[in-house]
Amino acid sequence: xxxxxxxxxxxxxxxxxxxxxxxxxxxxxxxxxxxxxxxxxxxxxxxxxxxxxxxxxxxxxxxxxxxxxxxxxxxxxxxxxxxxxxxxxxxxxxxxxxxxxxxxxxxxxxxxxxxxxxxxxxxxxxxxxxxxxxxxxxxxxxxxxxxxxxxxxxxxxxxxxxxxxxxxxxxxxxxxxxxxxxxxxxxxxxxxxxxxxxxxxxxxxxxxxxxxxxxxxxxxxxxxxxxxxxxxxxxxxxxxxxxxxxxxxxxxxxxxxxxxxxxxxxxxxxxxxxxxxxxxxxxxxxxxxxxxxxxxxxxxxx
Amino acid sequence: xxxxxxxxxxxxxxxxxxxxxxxxxxxxxxxxxxxxxxxxxxxxxxxxxxxxxxxxxxxxxxxxxxxxxxxxxxxxxxxxxxxxxxxxxxxxxxxxxxxxxxxxxxxxxxxxxxxxxxxxxxxxxxxxxxxxxxxxxxxxxxxxxxxxxxxxxxxxxxxxxxxxxxxxxxxxxxxxxxxxxxxxxxxxxxxxxxxxxxxxxxxxxxxxxxxxxxxxxxxxxxxxxxxxxxxxxxxxxxxxxxxxxxxxxxxxxxxxxxxxxxxxxxxxxxxxxxxxxxxxxxxxxxxxxxxxxxxxxxxxxxxxxxxxxxxxxxxxxxxxxxxxxxxxxxxxxxxxxxxxxxxxxxxxxxxx
Numbered sequence: 001x002x003x004x005x006x007x008x009x010x011x012x013x014x015x016x017x018x019x020x021x022x023x024x025x026x027x028x029x030x031x032x033x034x035x036x037x038x039x040x041x042x043x044x045x046x047x048x049x050x051x052x053x054x055x056x057x058x059x060x061x062x063x064x065x066x067x068x069x070x071x072x073x074x075x076x077x078x079x080x081x082x083x084x085x086x087x088x089x090x091x092x093x094x095x096x097x098x099x100x101x102x103x104x105x106x107x108x109x110x111x112x113x114x115x116x117x118x119x120x121x122x123x124x125x126x127x128x129x130x131x132x133x134x135x136x137x138x139x140x141x142x143x144x145x146x147x148x149x150x151x152x153x154x155x156x157x158x159x160x161x162x163x164x165x166x167x168x169x170x171x172x173x174x175x176x177x178x179x180x181x182x183x184x185x186x187x188x189x190x191x192x193x194x195x196x197x198x199x200x201x202x203x204x205x206x207x208x209x210x211x212x213x214x215x216x217x218x219x220x221x222x223x224x225x226x227x228x229x230x231x232x233x234x235x236x237x238x239x240x241x242x243x244x245x246x247x248x249x250x251x252x253x254x255x256x257x258x259x260x261x262x263x264x265x266x267x268x269x270x271x272x273x274x275x276x277x278x279x280x281x282x283x284x285x286x287x288x289x290x291x292x293x294x295x296x297x298x299x300x301x302x
Numbered sequence: 303x304x305x306x307x308x309x310x311x312x313x314x315x316x317x318x319x320x321x322x323x324x325x326x327x328x329x330x331x332x333x334x335x336x337x338x339x340x341x342x343x344x345x346x347x348x349x350x351x352x353x354x355x356x357x358x359x360x361x362x363x364x365x366x367x368x369x370x371x372x373x374x375x376x377x378x379x380x381x382x383x384x385x386x387x388x389x390x391x392x393x394x395x396x397x398x399x400x401x402x403x404x405x406x407x408x409x410x411x412x413x414x415x416x417x418x419x420x421x422x423x424x425x426x427x428x429x430x431x432x433x434x435x436x437x438x439x440x441x442x443x444x445x446x447x448x449x450x451x452x453x454x455x456x457x458x459x460x461x462x463x464x465x466x467x468x469x470x471x472x473x474x475x476x477x478x479x480x481x482x483x484x485x486x487x488x489x490x491x492x493x494x495x496x497x498x499x500x501x502x503x504x505x506x507x508x509x510x511x512x513x514x515x516x517x518x519x520x521x522x523x524x525x526x527x528x529x530x531x532x533x534x535x536x537x538x539x540x541x542x543x544x545x546x547x548x549x550x551x552x553x554x555x556x557x558x559x560x561x562x563x564x565x566x567x568x569x570x571x572x573x574x575x576x577x578x579x580x581x582x583x584x585x586x587x588x589x590x591x592x593x594x595x596x597x598x599x600x601x602x603x604x605x606x607x608x609x610x611x612x613x614x615x616x617x618x619x620x621x622x623x624x625x626x627x628x629x630x631x632x633x634x635x636x637x638x639x640x641x642x643x644x645x646x647x648x649x650x651x652x653x654x
Contacts (some may be wrong), residue, residue, distance in 0.1 A: 037425025
């Protein structure tokens with residue numbers, strides 16, 4: 001193996017003797033590099049997978065089994081832990097709430113974000129730069145700076161502890177990211193198609209919805225995936241602004257369920273609740289993982 | 303993908319960017335056009351201004367009042383809240399904790415993420431062109447796993463892992479013959495903070511690893527080819543080719559990891575909702591949340607928010623400065639600067 005590499009080197013260089021020595025050193029160093037790489041990746045994979053597997057197995061154990069040893073398999077696999085989690089932790093209800101809030105917010109932020117990005121990217125008008133930079137500021141400041149005024153802002157509008165209130169807040173805070181990402185995307189779209197649409201008699205509205213928006217769909221998909229993850233995992237905004245238990249989202253419900261466990265511990269059900277929360281996202285992730293990796297890379301290459 | 307990206311980069315650095323395609327788009331103001339502008343720009347901006355911008359501006363004003371929220375009257379007290387903060391031992395503790403988080407979490411996360419990314423992309427066989435490692439996509443999928451798990455759940459999983467009696471961590475350590483039975487990782491001042499940091503790192507490494515894998519794949523193959531001909535091994539290539547080439551991605555990631563670490567709210571709420579032993583893991587975000595929504599001291603809490611914002615900006619400025627001083631960032635000037643915005647938008651999506 002190393003001989004082949006050495007030959008290649010030799011062909012491409014003038015000082016064969018010195019170079020062969022160098023190459024051999026390089027090859028052995030590359031072997032160490034590869035071994036180290038494998039070592040690191042295997043170690044990290046174990047650190048990632050083991051806790052998840054442990055939670056999965058424990059979710060079928062009884063509390064006393066969990067307390068006696070973290071390693072043993074359950075003597076019988078207790079499906080009833082899942083029933084308890086479903087009824088005690090209200091997972092079903094919170095899951096539905098999360099779906100309603102996140103899907104509505106996602107739809108709105110994609111639509112409004114695309115519209116705003118389109119205007120900023122394709123039209124010249126006074127104040128354009130100002131809007132752009134103000135949005136950039138919105139991306140940089142911590143949400144915690146705004147959280148108290150936001151609470152009262154929603155209260156003034158009668159939107160505190162309501163789904164529309166939470167949805168609007170989600171939209172507002174996801175908007176800057178969406179606009180930036182799509183801004184770059186709309187800028188890169190060819191201008192000719194737009195001109196052609198106008199010549200064919202399309203107005204601004206039709207040109208956007210029937211020509212420009214479909215062309216931007218790869219970018220839209222990438223942003224949508226990120227927004228979905230970000231909004232689905234959102235914790236601070238619902239905890240501060242959505243305190244009515246009937247409207248809790250999943251992250252809130254899980255947090256409350258875990259802290260209620262301090263007094264009356266049903267470990268099995270807690271683990272089951274964690275599994276129920278994680279599995280749907282993991283399935284979606286595994287189905288879309290190529291797409292997601294692609295989206296991350298679109299974020300970097302600009 | 304790459305073509306479109308370069309064009310967008312150059313376009314945004316031009317003085318009149320919308321002139322792309324040669325013709326200015328000034329037409330008569332028709333009814334159609336006016337409604338179009340109102341709807342397309344007006345609606346998103348209204349939402350943004352009402353729920354993001356205005357609260358930010360209000361925060362700065364309220365930070366200078368003694369407002370307690372539910373009563374309408376308050377006094378303007380200037381900078382009193384801030385001088386009070388400087389004497390508030392609990393807040394200073396939180397500030398110190400947050401500084402520790404911002405110092406270590408990005409560093410460790412990025413080191414690991416870079417390690418994983420380099421191993422996946424450059425760890426392949428030594429012969430021929432640089433190739434990825436066997437099983438690269440498996441490792442990529444696995445390392446990204448924790449990122450799709452909601453952060454609160456990440457916290458809850460590790461709260462169980464760290465459990466003194468039933469937790470897997472002590473179980474493993476005891477099996478290995480170490481004396482960790484009933485050792486309370488989150489209950490000791492000396493271990494609570496590192497334990498917390500580890501959980502945050504665990505949750506975030508995957509995203510940045512995938513980000514860097516993408517960035518490394520964008521490095522032109524000729525650079526590796528040239529390094530190869532010069533007799534460089536994989537270690538040398540990593541140091542001399544890969545890292546300089548993706549340095550701006552690293553800077554962006556550093557800033558957003560810092561922002562995530564300065565917040566850390568989700569993780570501390572899941573692991574150490576009470577602020578940890580002797581407040582050793584109390585964060586500004588937790589202190590702020592309790593001061594506002596439990597004690598009702600809204601003016602004082604907003605002042606904490608202002609401090610957090612200032613700390614965040616200082617952190618970002620520091621990262622910029624360090625990157626500049628060590629020779630990065632500036633080299634390609636404006637082009638990179640405009641590329642940065644979009645990239646940081648990408649990183650932010652991850653940091654949410």
